[in-house]
Amino acid sequence: MAPTRWRRSTHVWVGVLVLFLVVAVVVAAALVTSSGRSPAEPKVAVAPQPALVTAAPAVAPLSDSAPVPTPAGLAAVLAPFVANPDLGAFTGRVTDAMTGRELWARGAAVPMQPASTNKVLTAAAALLTLDRDARLTTTVVAPDQTKSPGLVVLKGGGDPTLSAAPKNVDTWYRGAARIADLADQVRSSGVKPKVVQVDVSAYSGPTLARGWDPLDIDGGDIAPMEAVMLDGGRTQPVSVDSARSTTPALDAGRALAVALGLNPAAVTVRPTPVTGDDIASVQSPPLIERLRQMMSESDNVMAESTGREVAAAIGKPQSFDGGVAAVLGQLKKAGVDTGGATLMDSSGLSVDDRLTAETLDEVVNAAAGNATLDDHDLRPLVDLLPIAGGSGTLSNRFLDTDAGRDAVGLLRAKTGSLTGTNALAGFVTDDSGRVLTFSMISNNAGPTGRTAIDAVAAALRSCGCSR
Known part of the structure; x- marks a missing residue:
């Protein structure tokens, strides 16, 4: 015999009954959860939640009345x-x-x-x-081109942080000026460079002080003091243990020559000041950063x-x-x-x-x-x-x-x-x-x-x- 088919009204009443039972269970669970006890348990006072804590960091000043050691x-x-x-x-x-x-x-x-x-x-x-905020300036000077065609002179202003590192490479000194920027400005100046000289006349006297050990150059503690150098005279700028150069100004001139596509072996250092037009310049980080x-x-x-x-x-x-x-x-x-x-x-x-x-x-x-x-x-x-x-x-x-x-x-x-x-x-x-x-x-x-x-x-x- 085939099973009896339920009428539509029977389906409705069953659905209502199920829904009623579900609601009843949910309400009962909520009552138990909110009270934390069964209906037979005595009422217990619930402590209020503590207030939210707001962080307020600050530097606490020292007391002016702190005792002085005797x-x-x-x-x-x-x-x-x-x-x-x-x-x-x-x-x-x-x-x-x-x-x-x-x-x-x-x-x-x-x-x-x-x-x-x-x-x-x-x-x-x-x-x-x-x-x-004082800064030191390194320039490239073009002397009279009718007398010295193609000559450009790297003129040191005492900035030891100048670097030959590419623009996307970190330098030893934060915020250092770049030889690459000087080269870009020279190319944009209209001067067609053929040879580079280095003007170190800003500094005078000996390059090593009395009481210095020349071995400290290889040891990385010092370089001969010249008015232009790269990364403080370091030969391996990104190495803590780098030795220093014995010819820091010449190294800087050669780096500029390479950046300009010129022969670095032709670079010379001149002890006398150069005159002419400034065709490029870069500046050191500010004094406070250098200090x-x-x-x-x-x-x-x-x-x-x-x-x-x-x-x-x-x-x-x-x-x-x-x-x-x-x-x-x-x-x-x-x-x-x-x-x-x-x-x-x-x-x-x-x-x-x-x-x-x-x-x-x-x-x-x-x-x-x-x-x-x-x-x-x-x-x-x-x-x-x-x-x-x-x-x-x-x-x-x-x-x-x-x-x-x-x-x-x-x-x-x-x-x-x-x-x-x-x-x-x-x-x-x-x-x-x-x-x-x-x-x-x-x-x-x-x-x-x-x-x-x-x-x-x-x-x-x-x-x-x-x-």
Whole structure:
């Protein structure tokens, strides 16, 4: 027998019944979920949800009322660290940043070999003398073409950051000018170049300073100082360990010749100034960017260029002697005690350089204390100093001891390192929230001299010795 067929009305009633059951189940589930209990359970108060938290990051200023370490308390904390025999001959000074009051000193007026802490003076003199946005210009000059047809002259303006790297390749110095841009402008000038010369007359005097070791050229620490060079004279611009060239100006001229499709072997260097029409020019990064790279990487070539830039601004020769005289003169004019300073260069590479911890600390204190020197603000110097455990030449230091790690991010300083010499000049926020400036110089140091001087500086961070 065939099954009985349901009528349409039967389908409707079944559908209604199913729908009713579904609604009932959903309502019951909602009631249980909202109450969190079965109908037989007692009512329980439900705590309201906490308000949403809104992040508001900010830099918290240090308190002006943070206690100042007492000289006796500070001396007691530093005593075991400065007694380390691997410090050799050690001098130093610690000062309160806010008041400028000296809190501790040891031989602070004794001239010592400062190594690259000398760059603190060079950077400060540049900030006192030059505009933060100042740039150095490299030009190509076309002498009278009726007398010298096809001759173009690359004229150095003291910019060591100029690069021969192609336009789509990173350079050693951020924002560096390019030889390729000069070549493009020469081709657009209407002059048809045949031979390139290099004018290095902007700089005078020797190209190597007294107390420099020529082996440091191959070692990558320095290049002969000429008014035009590529990537600070590096022969392998993208390599940290690159050697430097012994002929940086000639290299730059040859790079321009190659970019113009000319014979690089025909390039010559001329020591006398050239006159003619400027047919191409490029500019360096601004001063503040160059100072940042100089201080972060302790770049000797950049420091020497900066010393000459200060010299040119006040009418002195762009030479080692002129740069030193300009740097010390501008600091002395601003009220810094430069007594005891005997410098051969602006970088600190010379083994014959001498500075006192007192002079170094005065400069850092003026910056950290936001003092005005000769109507100039040295505050930007604070931002140029490497950060302990974080940047530049301090990126891998203060990380191997508990006291050192406590100073990470809270201590900033310029380093100095030569054979047997270690130095630091900077500032630190101590355990009580007080900013202290310091300078420390160690000569004739032992094998652990660098970690020993770091330990002295780290002790300042943990001090909090106001009683």
